[in-house]
Amino acid sequence: MLRVQKGDEIAFEQLMNRHTNAVHSYIFRMCQNVQIAEELVQETFLRVWAKSKLWIPNKAKFSTWMYQIARNLCIDHYKKQRAQFVDDVDFDRIADDSLRRDEILILTLQKAIQTLPERQKTAFVLCQVEGWSQAEVAELLDSSVDAVESLLSRARRKLREILGSTQQHQ
């Protein structure tokens, strides 16, 4: 990163090779849209390049700083285009299409995750799926580990409730 700060494009390419997939996973899981995710990943790295001199090594880990940029872009996108959860999934139509039970639940889960508030979703995606520790997520969210635990708890409860009612509906 220190080389990137000096305008070294080869170092920047190496940095992208190392982080693109992880950043893309996070952004895609936050917005659930292939095209938008790719645009936001591009924008994240362009900002990393343009603002690289603002990163102060002793102040924050590079990955935390980069994810903060990615997260801010997701929040901006989220504000522009509030994720809409189709509250009542058309179960009859889905049943007609003879999808299996798992597929219906996966579809419902996808939509339910999209309805979570941004902080809950970030905590859930990073801790539950990406394997971050609660301390790392706390640093990203500028929060405490207890607060992250609480965010995770609320997210899991909401998903459990939605999935529970879907299973009953079936």
Add this chain to the structure above:
Amino acid sequence: MNIQELGNLLDRHGSDLNQWPDQQLRQQVQSYIAESAEAHELFSQVQYIDRLVPKALFVPQPTNVEAKVLNQISTVRQPNYNWYRHVSNWVLKPILAMIPLVIGFILGSGPNQDVLLVEEELTTERFEDPVNYLAMSDD
């Protein structure tokens, strides 16, 4: 332990009991799940959801994002923020800190017209208006 407490714990720590920080609590939960059919059902449900999550959040491979970014960075300038940091730390922040002090000083040091008027009125009545002065006397 009851079913409500188990639900709260599973929401808090997830269904992977090996990841739970408190070993004693984990053992309590394991024995509760073994004893109670209701607890076992709830635990199975949470495990099932946890297994579905990676499938629900499946991520496709990004297509050529790196090449697209590399094509654009030649046109993106890397501004030098050092001057901005210096200006911000040594000029802007002290000025911003001074503003409330200056406003307070101006408000505090200015003449208060209401007080002056009342003082003037009292002074005039008591000591300068001879009619009032005579009216106040016993004679």
